[in-house]
Amino acid sequence: MAEETELRYDPAAIEPKWQQRWAADPKLYAAEPVDCGKPKYYVLEMLPYPSGQLHMGHVRNYSIGDALARHMWMRGYNVLHPMGWDAFGLPAENAALKNNTPPRQWTLANIAAMKIQMDRLGLGYDWACEVTTCLPQYYRWNQWFFLRMYEKGLVYRKKSKVNWCPECATVLANEQVVDGCCWRHETTQVDQRDLVQWFFRITAYAQELLDGLDKLDGWPEKVRTMQRNWIGRSEGTDVDFFLEEQGSGVRDQGSDAGPSTPLGAKSAPSSAQDDNAVRIRVFTTRVDTIFGATSVQLAPQHELVTAFTAADSRLKAQVDEMIDQQKKAREAGDLGAIEKHGVPTGRFAVNPYNGERVPIWVANYILADYGTGAIMSVPAHDERDFEFAMKYGLPITQVIKPIDPAVSQELPFCSEEGVLMNSGAYDGLSCEDAQKRLQEIAVAGNFGEPKVTFRLKDWGVSRQRFWGTPIPIIHCESCGLVQVPDEQLPVVLPDQIEITQQGGSPLSRVPEFVNVACPNCGRPARRETDTMDTFVDSSWYFYRYTDAKNANAPFDPEIVMYWFPIDQYIGGVEHAILHLIYSRFWTKVMRDLGLIVNDEPARRLFTQGMVIKDGAKMSKSKGNVISPDEMVGRYGADATRMYALFAAPPDRDLDWQEDGVAGVSRFLARVWRLATKYAPLARTAGMDSHPFRIERGMDGAPSTQPTGLSLKLLRKLHQTIAKITLDFEGRWHFNTCVAAIMELVNEIQAADAQLAAGEVPAPVVRELLRSLVLLLAPFAPYLAAELWEELGEDGAVLRASWPQSDPALAKEDELEIPVQINGKLVTVVRVAADADAKAIEAAALAGEKIQSRTAGKTVIKVIVVPGKLVNLVIR
């Protein structure tokens, strides 16, 4: 065997060879037709943004998904395992600015580069259903959906304060604002601007999106909680306080020329409770405390404040300063830490329940965009109001006392375990009863109603960018907003465009794009120049995969019905609210459009941990980025992927240590040597030989039974099969799967001398190696393919059946039972695996160490757990 030393595991030779073979076999990873008769399995990984470079997070995500897909193929499923590109978005425009490369060209080149990286990694995707969101074949359906939603009233336009990122020069959704800064530019503070924007009415589905979470038991609880908090449902009451008229002189002075009276008030009524009085609507979850309201607090941006300040320059200055201060705090990133601060407006409001007059203040802690932007302040029963009242010496009136007299009455008392006091006719009612009663009164008196408020806002989708889906609307001077007719879709992005850093939408500077005949009246009109948020693209791309080439519809409902819901979705937890809530919304909209029947996109969701390096997130700025190409080049794709699965359980963060990759690579080399060495022996056994699978005879007893070393190795094999199979069913601790394969290999390796001496029959060797390769196939596909061929097997290893564990063979016939005295380990005894408690106890007591330790002592109690342990309690 002189040449043996020259043979080495060489991934650089093996991997390209199989890449070529696989590329020549497009059927290999292809989904089969819906009528193929097999059970389906849809495994989906989040599609990447084509930055040009895969990063380790992708490698990890895709290694998990690919292992699962390969396993399911081997289990005989019809697997859909697609990949695509989230190809619209700002970086392409930035690159265009920097390199003078058109976004399209830049993006498509990046896609080509990343596809090569994916192929090198050996990821088994069905490229026939590839989706690239920046191509008109895809985004025309964004436009189509937009129009269908527009027709259903789910799309609307409104002028609103929007989050504006000066760096992106575009609007951001609330979800894209993190600590007051842009999610892409973490140090760039977001401005507020007034713009007319397009919105998707996601709030129409707020309740359903919330309710659906309870049924998504295949999703991590963490994600469900985050979505619940984001939707932020709260039940309460809207109540109108009445604006008390000022002394007639003051009022009359400003009323004509001054601010338009807010909230539809007409003339100045004499009575505050007149039907025509200006109403200040507040939202409260604690209407039961309303008798303790000692002021009304308005957000600085509240429209009534604007009205007040128009006539009061001193107040205006104070309010402006407050808004400015909020802005600065946001810049500093500690909006929450800002001290409560307010100014009295000098105006008063009347409590509709008792006619009490309370001052109206403007306060910096009132959010303009939640509820009504106005609250009633009840210092005795709300911590924030308490803090505020203490600061400004506002009265604090207790109106709730605890039910349990033992509970401290110290204010603020915020519990709802109480009864009313100082509340007139309602004294003595429980908080809960009072809320109901007071709501009824408000409805009857026409000054309020029960109200459910959500924190979730409608989804602003307008972006003043070039590289996105054009919004398919035409502005016509005579017809207004006109839909682009379906047959004119897609509205295609112009090719020739100069990207500049000027504000506003780049498309507005392309006359050929903007100028269009109105589809309605034919007169000159202008196209909408906003493009859609890229989260639109990723909200439904996984439906398109099932029928990616359909030119007549976004997809064929029949095909979607077969594949959906997604059986397993895998991605990073950073998408827990943005992408995953939009996707759920889109699914419900498509269902209500009659396109699909499923309520939710994905049955199971798995969020993998981050890949970190030296305890910190990999980032260019920290200079700790490890490139997948480098790893693949040095150790091969198999070692890189397998390390990504081995180094930590998939749901936890993974610290990338190159030494670890080298270790996995050494392991694969060991497998390669072992398999190559004994493959010739294995091949001498016939293809159908399974001599040591236990056949049951007529009497139920095994008719063939391996013995000695063969038994030992086969037992380990079948234990390993059982362990890994179980993990694929749901626990997904692939790190221990890899460890189990290593143990198996170690055990076979330890028998090297006997194997070499021919002490193990060829059929057993074949069985061992064959199964080892099958177990390896989801984790190290290249090596598995290579060794499969080496073993003389026909066809792709992916088409072979996943091995089955034979429980009879996996079962140990002798066990080591630990024997404890008073809970401390003293010794172990070997007993038959099926020994009963009595036999185990006898064996334990017979042991020498036990004898000497119990001599002269009293054994009070003997605990025997068959198969587990013996514990002697002695004194």
Place this chain on the structure above:
RNA sequence: GCGAAAGUGGCGGAAUUGGCAGACGCACCAGACUUAGGAUCUGGCGGAGCAAUCCAUGGGGGUUCGAGUCCCCCCUUUCGCACCA
């Protein structure tokens, strides 16, 4: 501040139901082989001790024959939310 997850050797981690703590790998140490290699093989590797043994899963208490695992209190780290009325 609120909520969630986590805390185990020098390091990544294992222990699926309360039952031999440290599987598997890395690093390290010793040895073998040698065409000297970032190769391979053998052995060792939580701490203390010559040893028998004792101590050890962030800290402290508890339940139990028995606790990394269950309960209570505390500490630390990470993540999410953070005036949502």
